[in-house]
Amino acid sequence: MGSPRNTAPPFVRLAAHPLRWRLLTELARSDLRVRELVSLLDQPQNLVSYHLRLLRDGGLVTATRSTFDGRDSYYHLDLDRCAHALAGTAAALHPALQWESAPPVRAPRSVLFVCTGNSARSPIAEARLRHHTAGHVQVSSAGTHPRPRLHPHAVRALHDRFGVDVASSRPRHLDTLTGRRFDYVITLCDKAREVCRDLGDPAGRLHWSIPDPATARAGDDYPAFLRVAADIDTRVRHLLPVLAATEAQEIKP
Incomplete structure (x- = not known):
């Protein structure tokens, strides 16, 4: 050996x-x-x-x-x-090898997050991408069948874990964004993915299969929202280099 x-x-x-x-x-x-x-x-x-x-x-x-x-x-x-x-x-x-952090996203980009109710997963993703890009990315979220209001545990999880207040936000229907162009359309719900197959450029369609935290077993509701918020934040951070790389390809002479 x-x-x-x-x-x-x-x-x-x-x-x-x-x-x-x-x-x-x-x-x-x-x-x-x-x-x-x-x-x-x-x-x-x-x-x-x-x-x-x-x-x-x-x-x-x-x-x-x-x-x-x-x-x-x-x-x-x-x-x-x-x-x-x-x-x-x-x-x-070799110990001298180091990883460089990804460059920031500077050129305007647009991203749409979609789930069924637009009450938890997609609003969390919208809030985290807006925070990580400091307004350099136009971020929206919508639902195929939006709920009347954001889930209170989603609002609480964003506030408790990240200090973000989205209490005044309201879910929106995907139809309200008809005609708008997005560089990336990201579905966070398996059901929404099936509905949104023809939405936007296929090259910019991504899917994050994230279970609905509202369906967690009784007694585990809020911890499920915290786990989902952490998962989404990780995925959003990994999205940043993708957005920056797309920007670099577009400005390459």
């Missing part, structure tokens, strides 16, 4: 396989189902499922049951785990 210095770190061994690398790159962009990955990679389902299992066993990919079709699952790439693994890989090669 080789010494630790002669053994590639676990992330390298997982990501070095061409098909697993393609799975990682597709899931880095959006949460997807197995059949969608099969179509994108043009590979047999049993082979795709096998490599997904290896990525799940390695802690890089997770799966959640679809709230639209309970027989289906969405696969999600844990970008924080990948970042830590990549940092460890760089350190294993």
Whole structure:
């Protein structure tokens, strides 16, 4: 057996396989189902499922049951785990290697977050992206079947965890945004994704499969909202380099 210095770190061994690398790159962009990955990679389902299992066993990919079709699952790439693994890989090669933070988003961009009720997940995402970009991104949220008001636990979670007050906000219907153009349309609800398949440029459509915290088991309601708020904030932070990279591509001479 080789010494630790002669053994590639676990992330390298997982990501070095061409098909697993393609799975990682597709899931880095959006949460997807197995059949969608099969179509994108043009590979047999049993082979795709096998490599997904290896990525799940390695802690890089997770799966959640679809709230639209309970027989289906969405696969999600844990970008924080990948970042830590990549940092460890760089350190294993040479301690002088450092990761540079992503450049800020400066050019105006527009993002729409969509869920069913526009009462929890999409307003949380809207508030977090607006905060992280300090107004440099035009952010909106809407629902396919909006509730009369924001869920009080969503309002509380944003205030308690991030110090953000959205108590005066009201859910809006997706139809009120008809005709508006968005650089990115991000669905946070499996049901909304099915409804919004024809909304906007396909290149700018992303999906974050996030369970509705309002459906948490009795007694766990508010902690579920805190977990969802933390998950959404992480995803929003990982979206920032995507927005900045899009900006850089557009201004490249």
